[in-house]
Amino acid sequence: MATISDVAKLSGQSKTTVSRVINKHPYVSEEKRELVLKAMEELGYTPNPTARRLRGQLTTTIGVIVPRIVNPFFSYLVNSIENAAYQKGYQVLIAQSNEDKEKELAFLNLLKNKQVDGIIMTSIVNDWEIIEPYTKYGTILLCNDYVNQEVAPMIRLDQTKGAYLGIKHLVEKGHKKIAYCTGGLFDAHGRGRDRNLGFQKAMQEANIKINPRWIFVDQHTIEDGKIILKQILEMDDRPTAIFTGSDEVAAGIIIEAKEHSLSIPQDLAVVGFDDQPIAEILDPKLTTICQPMDQMGEKSVKVMIELLENPKTQIKTYELPIDLIVRQST
Template identity: 50%
Template sequence: MPTIKDVALRAGVSRSTVSRVMNNQPYVDEEKRKAVKQAMKELGYLPNSSAQRLRGTETRTIAVLVSRIVNPFFSAIVDAMDEVAAEQSYRLILCNTRGSANQELHFLQLLRTKQVDGLILASLVNDWETIAPYTDYGPIVICNEYPRQSDGVPVVTIDQSKAMYEATVHLLKKGYKQIAYCNPITKTESDAVISPLAQDRYLGFCQAMEEAGMHMYGECLFLGHSLEDGRNIFKQMVCLANRPDAILTGSDEVAAGIIAEAKAAGWKIPDDLAIVGFDNQPHATLIEPELTTIHQPVQEMGRAAMERMLALLRKESPPPLATYLEAPLLARKST
């Protein structure tokens, strides 16, 4: 993070001059004022005026970053966090990054400028090396998605690999042999990113397939996270020479899209295609047929993440660095 000293060096002035420019004080040469402002812009320096105002004072506010609040998973997890926060007279600021790395960094500035006391990351776009410096400005808790290394920051999630392994075994025991797989993705401004969470789920799938002596075909591997992605995945599957007889998806939204498109094409679920979702969102039991899915303990996850944040703010004994909640498979009529 750039400092006043960095700005002074870039502008070729003293730190006191930088301070006077930041505080709009008179008697500063106009050329020096322009040089300081230009240096601040080039370095991305943000005057920490909020921190100066709030030094020693709590805001009793916690920021929660999600990628897509329209996803029922995120709305449910935020609701659970808010319930715990409200019990302790804290309030939440909901920050919808929309998968934007720049937007994520913009919201992280809330912690740096002391506009919030702590920050919970329910989604991740930037790599941890970019995010880690913000831990100097206040507590961070990671919930749901996670980096490979988190430098002592508490993480609350599920055992992604185990969950997908058990879902794959379920299909294999049902007698399905040509199993397709859809990996969840994080969409950024310019690309689709396979997160550690998605990588671990895929490892669970591969382990179960290998143990059963089953082959995995590259043409049966897909990427997606939305209802529309599910529709498009089905359209791709029907064009394959060896059509899958089952598919594991990264979300109930993808699964719902596949089911809708399959039924429109006259396919019967699960006779023509078995489908497994992920999350156990409310609509999973409203789909016809009811969706087999992995139950994400969303309420427990949200509450646990907020409890760890509050423990950090109260400076209690350090919360567990990693908490893995159970995520059982719920077998229904789509398999």
């Protein structure tokens, strides 16, 4: 690869002048600029990003942390992030935390060494107090997951509303025995906590007492959903509806229900969360909460780049719309 010195030599100018041309600095005569541009062209020169990086320039690389890329919600998010980043000339480094605190921190360390300019966290495993110190090495933007103080730029959805809409819909369908299922723990913070609040609010408004036996925590996969259905079948007093924290769990429930000849929604109404492609594939099709993944990814990249290129930009929280999509499972 040609270096800046090669260009300098060929064009008969100094490295300084070449660098000025590259970076569009003022005070370069038109004549020399053209000489330099011609030499660059001739050599097929592109500046070495590593060298620039060492000088403390931007790396044009953004890191993204997801819990698991195979979860369609996150692969859709990564998809929109990558596309938006590419359009702006940025690269995307991904890491899966697998919900592991140590791995999350290992990845945040890339900020320290200027391996990435900023990191988009789509999930938070460590406490914010642990993560916060890293913000001084680079921009950390929270997308999807969030903390309950305005400490970092955030792109989020009104999770409380999401859960509220789902539960209210079940109530309106006449259900009183409603089970609730969440990915986190019941006393979680951030996203999980807000969903729980929405659940509680809707139940309270409908004057229904929450039955703790119908609360399932830490549920994520199709497999988890299948197990939930089996547990419900074993209950003397069964719920007539269930709100799940994810389409995958809902899918597991529906699939297992079929095995046991339970009719959905007659015997059990099911609400998912995410509006993943499987929601339309399931039979019956899944009523679920739609999160605009594409918008979230795009907006995250836009805000991130704005913050990087203009560090004095004010830190803000952006809230995107969240909606209930009624299909056949309720």
